[in-house]
Amino acid sequence: MSLAISKRLEGKTILITGASSGIGRSTAFEFARTAPKNLKLILTARRVDKLHQIAADIQKEVGDGVQVLPVQLDVSKPDEVREFVGKLPEEFKDIDVLVNNAGLSRGVARAPEIAEEDMNIMFDTNVTGLINMTQAILPIMLRRNNGEGAGDIINLGSIAGREPYVGGSIYCATKAAVKSFTESLRKELISTRIRVIEIDPGQVETEFSIVRYYGDKNKADAVYAGVTPLTPDDIAEIIVFAAGRKENVVIADLLVFPNHQASATIMHRRPT
Ligand SMILES: NC(=O)c1ccc[n+]([C@@H]2O[C@H](COP(=O)([O-])OP(=O)(O)OC[C@H]3O[C@@H](n4cnc5c(N)ncnc54)[C@H](OP(=O)(O)O)[C@@H]3O)[C@@H](O)[C@H]2O)c1
Incomplete structure (x- = not known):
């Protein structure tokens, strides 16, 4: 790990949504390993027991330089998001980096068979949840530097937001909405020092497909037969890389594929 990136991240408070699994979990470890001397991590998800275990594992690995606060939070519940900042301990309130990672896909149904419940869960989590989190944290970032602002908002989009595919109409629509929101936000905040970053992974092996196929x-x-998907650690490295750039450098928009993938649906599968 280069010294420059560690120094840039030192002393920061990082909030990660959906930190109980996959990319969010890996991102928590990667931040902790990169700036082990002095960092605050707020880890949120619905499964708070998993967050407590991750917090314990991080502290066992890197020591007391990293303070970890596990918080149960369902981003699809606007009331919970609204009350979230007010309930944080004072020493965790000054959030520098928001990683809007919580998200999911439910089912592969095609219209007119798409369950209303699945539609609502995907939009409430991936779109409204991400926007509500952003609106809750943005005032903290805007207050810095006499109103000029500072901080990073890192949104997890997807190849699905760039290229809609059969059986993914709702998930793809939610990630396209993330892309639109992210691009508007970057433009709206252009007079501030706040960086708005979108990372769009291709295929990553996490609990994502288990959730999509209802367990x-x-x-x-x-989904992963005959291919070598990205790991959540691969994406975590990129998220931390983006947050660790010099303040003037914005990784605005990044598409990441595993080597066998060339689009949402074009992949080379080896016989298994
Ligand atoms: N895996 C891929 O191939 C892939 C590709 C492109 C983009 N992405 C995106 O990457 C992000 C992370 O996904 P992943 O692959 O790491 O999947 P994952 O292993 O299933 O992790 C998803 C995380 O989101 C959390 N979450 C889901 N609903 C939530 C809610 N209502 N409130 C709070 N947290 C919630 C889950 O925690 P709880 O269940 O404990 O709440 C979990 O920690 C998602 O936005 C996903 O769309 C994934």
Whole structure:
């Protein structure tokens, strides 16, 4: 780990949504390993027991230089998001980096068979949840530097937001909405020092497919048959890289594929 990136991140308070699994979990470890001397991590998700375990594992690995605060938060519940900042301990309130990572896909149904419940869960989490989190944290970032602002908002988009595919109409629409919101926000904040960053992964093996197939592990495993997907650590490295650039450098928009993938649906599968 280069010294420059560690120094730039030292002393920061980082908030990660959806930190109980996959990319969010890996991102928590990667920030902690990069700036182990002095960092505050706020880890949020619905499964708070997992967050407590991750907090303990991080502190066991890097020591007391990293303070970790696990907080149960369902981003799809506007009331919970609204009350979130007010309930934080004073020493964790000055958030420098928001990683809007919480997100999910439910099902592969095509219209007119898409369940209303799945539609609502995906929009409430991936879109409204991300926007509500951003609106809750932005005032903290805007107050810095006599109103000039400072901080990073890092949104997890997807190849799905760039290229809609069969069976993913709602998930793709939610990630396209993330892209639109992110681009508007970057323009709205152009007179500030706040960086608005979007990372768009291709195929990453996490709990994502298990959730998409309602817990059916066999269907989830089939998604990765014959390919070498990205790992959540691969994306975590990129998120921390983006947050660790010099203040004047904005990784505005980054698409990341594993080597076998060339689009949302074009991948080379080797026989298994
Ligand atoms: N895996 C991929 O191939 C891929 C590709 C492109 C983009 N992405 C995006 O990357 C992000 C992370 O996904 P992942 O692949 O790491 O999947 P994952 O392993 O299933 O992790 C998703 C995380 O989101 C959290 N979450 C879900 N609903 C939530 C809610 N209502 N409130 C708070 N937290 C919630 C989950 O925690 P709880 O269940 O504990 O709440 C979990 O920590 C998502 O935005 C996803 O769309 C993934």
